[in-house]
Amino acid sequence: MFLKSALLGVIVSLVGETAAQAPDPTSSYYRPGIPTDTPVPGNYTDYLRPRVHFSPPRYFMNDPNGMHRDPSGLYHMYYQYNPLTPVAGNQHWGHATSRDLYTWENQKIAVWPPNNYTYVFSGSCVIDSENTSGFFPDQDNGVVAIYTLAEYPNNVQGVQYQAIAYSRDGGYTFAAYENNPVLNINSTQFRDPYVIWYEPTSKWVMVLAYAAEFVIGIYSSPDLKEWTHESNFTKQGYLGVQYECPNLLQMPMRGQEDPVWFLQISINPGSPKGGSISEYFVGDFNGTHFVPYDDATRFTDFSKDNYAGQFFHGIPANEPQIALGWGSNWQYTQIVPTGLIEHGQFRSAMSVPRTNIIANVSARGYDLLSAVYSVESVFDSELTYNSSVGNSTILTYFGDVPSGAIYFEANITGLVASTLRGTANFTLSSSMSGEYIQGGINAGGSPSIWINRGNIRGFDNPYFTDKFSEEGTFGPSNNGTWGMSMVYDNSILEFFLNGAQAGATVTFFPERPLDTLSVSIDGIAANASSSVAVWGLKDTWADQADGNGTVRGNVTQSSGSMGSYQLF
């Protein structure tokens, strides 16, 4: 969660703010104009609206929060939300649920601020199945949200402290803990708690950012209420201007039985590419201290539109870990055209869900392999399939796909390391405006992946970098394939080398819809083959819309019986 006081100039003014009013942490303040018992409605029909990436019904969204898979298998995503205007401010926790991580149902706002001069910043949720907190005497599916409250008395950035709230209805409605805050060091830069259960010590562990000091603090607690400082992880990796939104979790590592520990830190501002970026460390964690295996800096994405990612709780440690990031960048997120009335006044989308493991695929080692999660579940129509492309070009018109969204792959197959050569390039263009995005993969020299959004004309800005690339010692996959793949979704895309070896979430804002895909394969070895496949993707919001295209969401009152599912 990033809200510099400097941004307040563009934030809607706080209503009736006063520093003199004594805070009551158990109360909820309902700012006038925000629906309390029903989701915010939204129209998802504009040509810039993503259809398989989550975007808020209206107004401004940033970090994913409280991500967890509940005992019924339902995924809960909360998110930093200003339900009043399409710029940052008035932060609440919005809420959406999904069974497939692509088709989302909007829920009512889940976490409210305690008063009119405090914002609810980022945090996480845990399921307290053992009732360590005492909030859940009669159930094993109680949800506790742990989050930052950030005070802005008289619109000036004040203290940031950690609070908790509990939900007895499966994560739809939260009540603030009466003795909040649970962790307060009187700092104005202390936020974004991410909490896990650490089984060996039977304690909760929190990581959070002392943002301006480049410190990730590690705390422990038996009950989510009393927190003990255990250690600091200080000035490691790339620093930027602030550390934010840490994640600490176990993740599988290819080729070994035991998972490794994974610490992700988001940085904003100050990315080497400008603005927002995320980095990660792989190492050991003993319940109190995290020690990385080496002192190398590794970024999660090769572009600049994937920030503040959060990993879902509820995925066993020996399975690929699922994460979603905020698909934007603070350098320009508050001025992109989707916030205009004609585009439905929404700003930002989440990345697609990605599954993640660690592997040694490049000489760097401890590479994060981040792949698209089960995108087949939103395939709608096969547009192109050609398994004997050779060295040629395949054109696909997708202007008839109702969602405007496609998935495509281009693969060179039948390879061994010594026959790896050639390029696969794509152009996504608009037959109406001539705008285009280009990119590709290059197997020669230093294997690389690149993308250029600079020929899209609906938005520009001094910080809206056009070109991104990554180079690495990436060879063909184990099955002898070298390929590129993409989820293309109207104003946001994910682009991958070999499915996961390098990847990026990229936003773009065309004046007219893109509708034509050209894929060219060139220079492959004589004994290699190549293939191109393109699918149209579902419009996941269409079934929820009324006759005017408005999605009103759902008011889920209870998630019902949760059975005996154990989160850890």
Next chain:
Amino acid sequence: MFLKSALLGVIVSLVGETAAQAPDPTSSYYRPGIPTDTPVPGNYTDYLRPRVHFSPPRYFMNDPNGMHRDPSGLYHMYYQYNPLTPVAGNQHWGHATSRDLYTWENQKIAVWPPNNYTYVFSGSCVIDSENTSGFFPDQDNGVVAIYTLAEYPNNVQGVQYQAIAYSRDGGYTFAAYENNPVLNINSTQFRDPYVIWYEPTSKWVMVLAYAAEFVIGIYSSPDLKEWTHESNFTKQGYLGVQYECPNLLQMPMRGQEDPVWFLQISINPGSPKGGSISEYFVGDFNGTHFVPYDDATRFTDFSKDNYAGQFFHGIPANEPQIALGWGSNWQYTQIVPTGLIEHGQFRSAMSVPRTNIIANVSARGYDLLSAVYSVESVFDSELTYNSSVGNSTILTYFGDVPSGAIYFEANITGLVASTLRGTANFTLSSSMSGEYIQGGINAGGSPSIWINRGNIRGFDNPYFTDKFSEEGTFGPSNNGTWGMSMVYDNSILEFFLNGAQAGATVTFFPERPLDTLSVSIDGIAANASSSVAVWGLKDTWADQADGNGTVRGNVTQSSGSMGSYQLF
């Protein structure tokens, strides 16, 4: 030095190469067509030619090598040089000398390969004033070059080992040591030695790259001939795809008497911005081990055209250390238009000389302050000076400046931290073609500097990124000034925030010369002032050119008496 075997496709074929020929390390191989006793001539009059940045007379240049200030105060710069074609290959050490670091005199090629299948890669020079090597029985100004020889038998990348050569004429002519190599571990990725004298142990210390393993090896020697492995600095910072060109030296740190130790590593390919980049570490060195003060990753520049920088030997440790970098990026250096016949067939320029110290100006700490070295020495004409700009725009036409090069500053003055606000932006444009470069500094929110070369039309490429920015907790300078400054030089520029707090070398290739500068100041506090000053810069090559504009350089036979100058 970066020469992937993949690049060999565009390199001129080695002549008569054979792996069967027994190497004679003491011989010199003179490839046909390369002048041996006279500098390569060049024409420096094209509108893309830098006039205050060094560029080679013709053909291809990359890393600076062997940089030192000799006992007479003359600066020697050697450089990776292909004297036959405007792409990488046929590597020799070119040579140029200067008294002001802007006005360079081309010298004859200084270091030649031993045979026709070996290249001379990067390295450094030391002055062996105590004759530790035994090469200099009668003088205290002997120069020893320590460099990598890279074999390419049958055009395939072979072994890389370290060799030395000695010069008894002040660095103009070198003879190879008869017992070369001095360090050979039979690796194909082992290069770029940088050697210093470490006084406490009275030994030479070498740092060099085990490139593909992300290791900087540290060796010591009493005589530059016998080298002992002391330690490895492994997998620290950003890794990219290869480590190259380390520098290890002492550097002043603001606010303390003792200098700190500074380790710089260049990375190519694999920069987060794509291609080539340099990072640095600040810490302690005891003659055998370098230990950084923290595990943070810090880059030297915020753009992507400053690589393989080398620090001059001969500058006392308590003075700002002077460095030059290669002003390009391997992603596109071999295809930029300056290599065409109509532009004089030169490729690449060095950065301007920069003076460097360490200071804690941002919250990150250990910030490298890298400022332009004494640019006043090449001021030619004052074009604009206005010390009461306020919030307005100042236009300067510089199409009449013979060099085409300018220096400008725009400063907001009379500030304290609480009055720091406002922006200063520039546009450099061509009145002939309409092309332009824009950039600026922004004091609000997160202070930042940005530049956009995307509206220059003479060159584009998927990796030629348009926009760069850096954000930091940069306040006004101690004298209450917040400003931007630039050395603009036809196809290369340096752009700075507050003179040194953030900086970048940026290349650009316009279709027609840029000739108009617009500087706009906006939003400054009521009690602040602002100023804009613009100077035309000298054409440093003009005095050396004949009637046709050809510069033939100088054949310096001896640097004469060197007195008793001690390098360390």
